[in-house]
């Protein structure tokens with residue numbers, strides 16, 4: 001085993017690690033307190049250069065085999081695997097893991113829906129029967145004259161196929177624009193069922209199975225599509241049905257949402273059922289009284305990461321920060337309990353929580369963390385878990401010893417733009433439609449649409465790439481749709497207000513001012529990227545912008561990605577027809593055959609393609625060039641020159657934000 005680099009404690013300016021002022025202040029305090037975070041560990045652990053290039057394989061015990069990225073075709077693995085096979089298999093395993101995460105989550109939400117529908121669970125209910133009917137109709141279920149229960153049970157049965165079906169096409173394939181679906185059929189990549197696709201991808205990436213990078217890439221696409229149009233889309237739709245479809249709501253983000261005088265509870269993770277039940281617990285009069293008896297003014301519930309983004313979008317629950325702020329926020333000393341469920345929960349939280357006597361609870365049977373007490377969340381008796389967390393948090397409040405230091409920074413903004421609402425907002429009350437969006441794209445007021453999504457990552461300056469990229473895009477009249485940690489980055493930067501329209505180019509600004517919307521629309525958690533897919537298919541169906549998603553003047557980006565889920569999302573956007581640019585790093589060696597396939601070849605086959613650059617300005621340039629290329633192909637090229645945001649303009653923009 002090689003020795004890991006450590007101990008090189010060069011002084012690093014915290015302002016270089018993050019542009020989030022609150023996080024920076026807490027990182028400084030952590031330094032004073034001698035507390036370590038992922039930012040420190042990233043500085044002390046150089047990313048493994050071989051893994052970064054995906055030039056190694058540990059799929060069997062004849063290896064692990066290590067190839068040379070400077071001479072990628074100079075040697076092969078012990079079994080003879082070439083660099084393209086090795087990289088494609090590694091990529092496939094990331095896609096499989098990402099798809100598994102979203103599908104396992106979606107399946108859990110669907111199981112809850114079944115229990116609610118058949119009357120076995122009365123702690124939750126169908127909150128949005130309209131959405132239930134819409135979704136049912138979209139997969140061909142009769143709704144006229146039928147009871148909610150009948151429709152719901154049929155919908156359950158139909159959507160279960162998303163996961164368990166072994167032959168055929170997943171139900172939401174029906175939502176895919178015809179020409180896009182045709183391309184998928186031609187290449188044999190319409191997903192059958194997520195379990196089947198993930199299983200097959202795991203099989204094909206095993207030693208000695210699929211050893212052609214092109215064929216492997218097909219299964220990567222099929223599996224990824226079983227996420228975007230499968231597990232993720234089901235999660236979004238079912239959660240809307242159970243908890244409400246988001247409509248614009250004014251809400252606060254950033255660490256200033258913590259309150260020194262109240263019992264602070266953070267929910268961090270991905271499953272909104274835990275959060276919804278916690279919302280009930282913190283409003284329980286006896287628990288509120290207990291908090292008051294302990295000297296608190298009340299109980300303050302806030303979210304982080306993706307379930308936080310969902311609650312922000314659905315109910316306007318304050319959001320305390322994105323992925324790279326989860327350790328930093330504990331440094332405030334003000335968090336009485338943080339309860340986590342699944343995904344993107346850093347193990348490092350345990351130590352930081354310990355340092356500040358904060359309770360860190362795991363709640364989900366799929367995620368225990370050594371050193372963190374576990375209070376299991378059972379959706380048939382949800383309050384047993386959530387009430388206990390509140391009681392523990394109140395105890396911690398009573399016994400607060402260390403000084404509290406909450407950065408007093410809050411940013412208000414408007415969140416909660418479901419694709420249904422975009423339809424309504426742009427179309428007016430009586431004739432919801434995508435016509436105005438399409439018209440504004442055709443007449444050039446809006447140049448195109450970009451999805452900017454994904455994580456934050458300590459290998460780059462937190463939030464900076466997101467914010468700079470989005471500013472460049474809107475300045476160039478590109479409407480930006482967002483989810484996940486990226487949405488929170490821009491919300492903290494102040495771009496979620498209608499007033500931020502002044503940062504947009506003249507065309508986009510005009511549209512925003514007419515409608516009263518911000519130039520950046522937040523759609524929720526990472527599984528809610530499926531809302532962007534639905535919006536894209538609506539744009540195709542509306543007409544005037546081509547026949548497939550690949551024809552649309554749109555692009556996507558995950559500028560600070562870190563998770564395997566992000567790779568899976570990227571692949572399903574690419575397979576759906578979207579040019580998708582990633583920042584930070586990309587696990588591939590340039591100028592190899594596999595690289596050429598992902599970054600060029602897929603587009604020639606009628607899909608989207610991948611792009612990569614860590615630089616936000618370059619990223620904007622690449623995305624805008626692609627949007628312009630698509631406009632030209634549609635005959636909409638009477639467009640404008642790209643506006644370069646110079647330093648003076650940038651200063652003006654940050655002053656305005």
Ligand code: BF8
Pocket residue numbers: 270305306322323343344453454455456484485486525526527562563565566
């Ligand atoms: O699913 S954006 S860091 S929290 S992976 Fe994770 Fe990335 Fe955040 Fe949500 Ni998405």
Ligand code: SF4
Pocket residue numbers: 057058059060061062063064065076077078079080081086207208
């Ligand atoms: Fe090496 Fe092949 Fe085994 Fe991978 S599968 S570790 S390349 S021998």
